[in-house]
Amino acid sequence: VYHYAEPDKGELYQPFEVLPIATASFSDKVVIFADGNPKQIPVTVKAHADNLEGEIQLCHSEGWRVDDETKPFSISNKGDEQTIFFSLTPPEKEDESYMSPIVKINGKEITQELVTIAYDHIPTQKVLLPSEAKVVRLNIQKVGEHIGYIKGAGDEVPKSLEQIGYIVHIIDPNDISAGGLAKYDAIVLGIRAYNVVEELKFKQQFLFDYVKEGGNLIIQYNTAGRWNEQFENIAPYPLTLSRDRVTDENSEVQILASEHPVMNFPNRISLADFEGWEQERGLYFPSEWSKEFTPILSMKDSGEAAKKGSLLVAPYGKGNYIYTGLSFFRELPVGVSGAYKLFANMLSLGQNVDNNQTQVKR
Incomplete structure (x- = not known):
């Protein structure tokens, strides 16, 4: 055990480590392919000894193809890294x-990655795990390109x-002004945005x-129950949030509005799209809403x-307001296909097939 001290943390201990001479890891643990085009996959090799030379192979399932199955690498110093790209x-x-x-x-063949767990309140730990990443090929359609996103409490959406394939523009709430949002095909608020972004109380209108x-x-x-009085009306029509949630990710889902556009355009959504969800269905569903809303x-x-408030859609003026407690913030980062298709439909609601474009609307 290596024993040392730092002025702001006191005495620290670093356990003796037994590691392979190299490890390899992916920067992205999930890679989504929305079409048949190839993507560059970076693989980072880390040396745990000096003067390493070898090859790295990318293993994949049948039907997937790489430009070169094996590529060489050379690393001079222990602790250094080299990133190799596969198409x-x-x-x-x-x-x-x-x-x-x-x-x-x-x-020798090594198939592990090194994960470092470092927090001030516990000793630093290093764990060897199998190195892998999920790859998902979707046949997904979408309308619109430019999405405005107002961050909430933090998510990977x-x-x-x-x-x-969307172009996502992070919107600073301080910059929201009259007419300044019209250039976006859709606007999404991140999880708990009304709970944590104080400026939104001035921007709701x-x-x-x-x-x-x-x-x-x-x-x-x-x-x-965790926002100021200004946010009692977070929707253009009456909407009451509750603590309703569905914690079983495999719970039965019923489609109440099978003919609604959000279930049909541009991707037809079926019960199969609710298979493979992780951790939960959703949380903090509204319990009451006005007649303008359609529960989906x-x-x-x-x-x-039964809870019917997980996905509510209401027309307002020429556009659409959507409130959802579905756990997209969990399902999208882990590559749940059905969640991607449903979210693409939500973003496409009210648009036509001529709306795909390469520039922000002016």
Whole structure:
């Protein structure tokens, strides 16, 4: 054990480590392919000894193709890293599988990555885990390109949307002004945005005006009872949040509005799209809403009453207001295909097929 001291932390201990001579890791643990085009896959090799030379192979499932199965690497110093890029092409049909690297040095094969766990309140720990990443081929359609995103308490939804081809613009709430939002095909508020972004209480009317003039506004879940009085009306119509949630990710889902555009355009959504969800269905669903809202789905945990507030859609002026407590912030980063298709439909609501463009609307 290595024992040392730092002025601000006192005595510290670093355990003796037994590591392979190299490890390899992916920067992205999930890679989404929205079409048949190849993507560059970076694999980082880290040396745990000096003067390493070898090869790295990218293993993948049948139907996936790489430009070169094996590529060389050379690292001079212990602790240094080298990133090697593979061009990975997906199959034509939808598919979910995993890829993994094999580091080959002097006849040895290494398939592990090194994960460092470092927090001030516990000793630093290093763990060797199998190195792998999920790859998902989606046959997904979308309308619109430019999405405005107002961050909430923190999530990976913007990065997930970029993986399927959207151009995501992070909006500073301080910059929201009259007419300034019209250039976006849709605007999304991150999880708990109304709970944590104080400035939104001054900008709510601008968001409603955006919808009224033809915009598409998507509000992800907020925590009931934790906002100021200014946010009692977070929707253009009466809407009451609750603590309703569905914790069983495999719970039965019923489609209440099968003919609604959000379930049909540009992707037809079926019950199969609710398979493979992780951790939960959703949380903090509204319990009451006005007649202007259409409840799209019904779901429940075992032994409980059905919850119909997970996805609510209401027309407002020329546009649409959507409130959802579905856990997209969990499902998109782990590559759940059905969640991607449903979110793409939400972003496309009210738009036409001629709306795809390469520049922000002026």
